[in-house]
Amino acid sequence: MKTASPPVCLAIAGHDPSGGAGIGADIEAIGAAGCHATSLITALTVQNSRNVYAVQPLPQDGLRAQLRCLLADLPPAAVKIGLVPNPAIARWLAEDLVPLNVPIVLDPVLVATGGGRLAEEDMASVLMETLLPLCAVATPNHHELRELYRAAVPDPLPEASLATMASALRARGCRGVLITGGDDGPGPWTEDLCFTHAPWPLVYRQRRLKGPFHGSGCTLSANLAAYLALGHALPEALALAEEATHAALLAAVKPAQAAQAMPRRIRR
Amino acid sequence: MKTASPPVCLAIAGHDPSGGAGIGADIEAIGAAGCHATSLITALTVQNSRNVYAVQPLPQDGLRAQLRCLLADLPPAAVKIGLVPNPAIARWLAEDLVPLNVPIVLDPVLVATGGGRLAEEDMASVLMETLLPLCAVATPNHHELRELYRAAVPDPLPEASLATMASALRARGCRGVLITGGDDGPGPWTEDLCFTHAPWPLVYRQRRLKGPFHGSGCTLSANLAAYLALGHALPEALALAEEATHAALLAAVKPAQAAQAMPRRIRR
Numbered sequence: 368m369k370t371a372s373p374p375v376c377l378a379i380a381g382h383d384p385s386g387g388a389g390i391g392a393d394i395e396a397i398g399a400a401g402c403h404a405t406s407l408i409t410a411l412t413v414q415n416s417r418n419v420y421a422v423q424p425l426p427q428d429g430l431r432a433q434l435r436c437l438l439a440d441l442p443p444a445a446v447k448i449g450l451v452p453n454p455a456i457a458r459w460l461a462e463d464l465v466p467l468n469v470p471i472v473l474d475p476v477l478v479a480t481g482g483g484r485l486a487e488e489d490m491a492s493v494l495m496e497t498l499l500p501l502c503a504v505a506t507p508n509h510h511e512l513r514e515l516y517r518a519a520v521p522d523p524l525p526e527a528s529l530a531t532m533a534s535a536l537r538a539r540g541c542r543g544v545l546i547t548g549g550d551d552g553p554g555p556w557t558e559d560l561c562f563t564h565a566p567w568p569l570v571y572r573q574r575r576l577k578g579p580f581h582g583s584g585c586t587l588s589a590n591l592a593a594y595l596a597l598g599h600a601l602p603e604a605l606a607l608a609e610e611a612t613h614a615a616l617l618a619a620v621k622p623a624q625a626a627q628a629m630p631r632r633i634r635r
Numbered sequence: 636m637k638t639a640s641p642p643v644c645l646a647i648a649g650h651d652p653s654g655g656a657g658i659g660a661d662i663e664a665i666g667a668a669g670c671h672a673t674s675l676i677t678a679l680t681v682q683n684s685r686n687v688y689a690v691q692p693l694p695q696d697g698l699r700a701q702l703r704c705l706l707a708d709l710p711p712a713a714v715k716i717g718l719v720p721n722p723a724i725a726r727w728l729a730e731d732l733v734p735l736n737v738p739i740v741l742d743p744v745l746v747a748t749g750g751g752r753l754a755e756e757d758m759a760s761v762l763m764e765t766l767l768p769l770c771a772v773a774t775p776n777h778h779e780l781r782e783l784y785r786a787a788v789p790d791p792l793p794e795a796s797l798a799t800m801a802s803a804l805r806a807r808g809c810r811g812v813l814i815t816g817g818d819d820g821p822g823p824w825t826e827d828l829c830f831t832h833a834p835w836p837l838v839y840r841q842r843r844l845k846g847p848f849h850g851s852g853c854t855l856s857a858n859l860a861a862y863l864a865l866g867h868a869l870p871e872a873l874a875l876a877e878e879a880t881h882a883a884l885l886a887a888v889k890p891a892q893a894a895q896a897m898p899r900r901i902r903r
Contacts, residue, residue: 371888372888372889372890372891373888373890374890375890375891382650382674382676384673384674384675384701384702384704384705385673385705385709386662386671386672386673386674386709390659391658391659391662391672391674394654394659394662394663395662395663395666398663398899398900403654403888403890403897404654404659405652405653405654406650406652406654406659407652408650408676408679411676411693411697411698411701412701413697413700413701413704414704415704415705415707415708415709416708416709417708420700420704421697421700423694423697425679425693426691429679429681429689429691430679432681432688432689433652433679433680433681434652436652436681436682436683436688437652437653437683439683440683440684440685440891440892440893440894441653441654441683441684441890441891441892441893442891442892620639620640620641620671621640622640622641622642622643622671622709623640623643623708623709623710624708624709624710625708625709626708629671631666632666633902634901634902
């Protein structure tokens with residue numbers, strides 16, 4: 368047995384039976400980055416590589432008991448939060464995570480790539496009140512950013528820039544806002560922008576790959592949490608997470624008759 | 636994107652938040668072996684590296700919908716079944732898995748290493764009626780083998796040999812019985828014995844490692860299913876699974892204050 372003990376990275380997310388996204392994607396990404404993954408499942412989903420057909424939030428008493436039991440001997444060095452299906456879970460998660468005082472990455476999952484709604488309608492404003500203020504980084508895509516922005520300010524501008532929307536989120540307490548652009552636009556490059564306190568965003572540019580991919584967002588946010596758990600500062604953790612995610616997408620496969628490719632998270 | 640499409644291996648098991656065992660262990664082992672892992676979670680557990688404190692079977696209607704949705708575009712080439720918490724789930728699983736006609740590995744999880752009961756009391760006899768007959772291989776440890784044997788025959792012998800007990804299970808339909816011996820005895824070697832139609836068992840001998848380990852059984856059975864999914868014949872799949880599991884135990888780590896070491900499943 369090796370004596371070196373890897374940091375623990377806790378993933379809190381929904382379960383995707385197809386294995387492309389959700390808690391399975393998180394566990395694989397965290398392990399591939401070199402951390403030990405612990406996990407809490409917030410919801411079951413009926414989904415495959417085509418779409419999400421049903422979401423079943425799990426009873427919160429059981430979840431909270433699981434979290435407390437876990438923290439007793441496996442305290443995490445960072446946390447990744449994905450799907451939080453309803454307000455009740457968001458509220459006690461915020462309560463229980465505050466005392467940990469470790470970096471939290473929030474992937475504000477609201478709608479699936481295939482169009483199916485994953486979280487309840489009012490979750491954007493609930494996340495804004497509860498978990499967003501605790502975050503080191505939130506990782507919305509363009510759609511999620513707009514929804515969060517509308518929930519963050521009383522008079523949202525219809526044509527607000529990415530910088531304006533990111534500022535509105537940062538004003539609510541999260542230190543960084545990584546806007547993922549993989550799903551947006553047809554050009555040959557994708558750009559993820561991370562807005563922090565600095566005067567301009569950190570830019571992560573990758574060649575666009577032929578998609579669609581099922582689970583790229585989960586893979587990115589889990590990698591980011593893992594690299595923060597390993598002690599990297601935010602810009603370096605972001606660069607490492609972007610690199611690992613791009614590698615997973617490059618190695619992606621379409622098992623059987625799958626409609627979307629599944630990222631393959633491989634220790635490099 | 637790579638064009639080669641890895642075989643799908645479906646894991647059906649409970650969730651262990653600590654990440655050593657359960658569905659997380661299965662997903663990691665299946666991915667490391669080179670398959671695409673899909674998964675179905677039969678039960679949530681409150682557990683950490685010390686023991687299991689509660690088991691919460693998940694509502695079966697949702698589970699069955701998940702399975703059917705999954706099979707529609709990601710049919711598996713092999714299936715691993717771990718914790719089946721109650722008779723109802725065992726019965727419809729058997730119904731839905733028969734038409735697949737792929738190798739099934741059944742890890743008949745009944746009691747946790749720490750002593751906590753995972754499956755309902757009568758599950759040994761229910762497994763015997765429902766899932767055991769469908770199996771390519773069952774992978775009981777010594778304790779589980781005795782419990783299954785007592786459920787298999789009307790007049791169990793108190794001092795039945797491993798061969799006798801394995802025969803009783805094989806008489807109910809499963810083709811191979813791999814008896815795992817890692818938890819048994821203090822000697823410097825561990826021996827796993829696989830009884831098949833052959834006159835003597837296949838023997839897999841490894842140097843005993845300093846344990847206890849949390850999730851070695853899950854890792855072995857998931858590896859075995861993955862190597863069967865990749866098309867290996869049983870003796871070779873067993874040898875590969877034993878080798879991969881031993882490597883995962885050699886690389887095991889104790890994160891934070893964990894009481895038991897967690898196998899580390901690394902693509903070799």
